[in-house]
Amino acid sequence: MNPLYYAISFLLKGWHSLWTAVGLDAAGGASWALSIIGLTLVIRAALIPLFVKQIKSSRNMQLIQPKVKELQKKYGHDRERLAQETMALYKDSGTNPFASCLPILLQMPIFFALFGVLRSAAQEVPKGVLTQADATQFGEARLWGVPLSSSLVDSGGQASVIAMAIFLVLAMTATTFLTQRQLMSKNMPADALSGPYAQQQKLLLYVLPVVFAVGGIAFPIGVLFYWTTSNLWTMGQQFYVIRNNPAPGTPAFAAKAERDKAKAAKHGELPPTHTEPGEAAAPEVPESDRRSAQRQQPKKQSREQRSKQGNKKKPGGSGSS
Structure with missing residues (x-):
């Protein structure tokens, strides 16, 4: 964990130097709490490529669900063959069924590293690049009278610590649940709500919040700030992706189609549809074609051409002498 201790402490100290440079108290809880939030933003920005990979894999999982069901019907009697064929399907479609867990799994070491740095700072033991003075400030930093290194289990009966810890544990649990619920309710087609992939999503939906709620009672306030911010x-990131690039056949896809239709109609990009029920809309005629059809100007002729045309209309007018 030493490399992670150095990385986490380096980012913390960098953000702390920035906040103190703009006027915040170096020993205050606000500067260290904002440093934890800044650390979170840097880590999540670095994980964006992994998040994009997760979204693509999740979409592939949704799109191949009909094929997975076909395999279940065909090889349902042979569990081993079903597993082999299913894994072959995942490989051919470039899908990783466990990709949705990767961002969480990769954050866990960072999470425990921050936990270790906070715990050591509470004991005034520096880790990573933190100096003894930094560790002392970090360990004694208070936000609204609550030490960032304290937790619910070692609150000492302080009402302020208990209140903030409970609030942050509930916030962490609720945001974990709502994030997974958002994915299932908005960006999963109806045929993907059953089968092994749906069971995996439901497991994450209900198990993860419980795990974090139980573990959260032992997390320091600073760690709860990190996880809630994350x-x-x-x-927000998932809302943006689902809204602007939803999977086909999902409620989010239908909602985007309606928004695009309304936007096109607002800008006059849709043809008029004043037709009776059951009738096809007549094709729109360009305005230039309508004008030319209403009035066609005769071609201009010279005097000699008009004279020849008049002679042709007279009986025997041409070639007579």
């Missing part, structure tokens, strides 16, 4: 980032 969840809020995930919610």
Whole structure:
């Protein structure tokens, strides 16, 4: 964990130097709490490529669900063959069924590294690039009278610590649940709500919040700030992706189609549809064609051409002498 201790402490100290440079108290809880939030934003920005990969894999999982069901019907009697064929399907479609867990799994070491840095700072033991003075400030930093290194289990009966810890644990649990719920309710087609992939999503939906709620009672306030901020980032990032690039056949896809239709109609990009029920809309005729059809100007002729045309209309007019 030492490399992670150095990386986490380096980012924390960098953000702390920035906040103190703009006038915040170096020993205050606000500067260290904002440093934790800044650390979270840097880490989540670095994980954006992984998040994009997760979204693509999740979409592929949704699109191949009909094929997975066909395999289940065909090889349902042979569990081993079903597993082999299913994994072959995942490989051919470039799908990783566990990709949705990767962002969480990769954040766990960072999470525990921050936990270790906070715990050591509470004991005034520096880790990574933090100096003894930094560790002392970090360990004694208070936000609204609540030490960032304290947790619910070691609150000492302080009402302020208990209140903030409970609030942050509930916020962390709720944002974890809502993030997963958002994915299932908005960006999963109806035929993907059953089968092994749906079971995996439901497991994440209900199990993860419980795990974090139970573990959250032992997390320091600073760690709860990190995880809640990370969840809020995930919610916003996922909302943006689902809204602007939804999977086909999902409620989010239908909602985007309606928005695009309304936007096109607002800008006059849709043809008029004043037709009776059951009738096809007549093709729109360009305005230039309508004008030319209403009035056609005769071609201009010279005097000699008009004279020849008049002679042709007279009986025997041409070639007579």
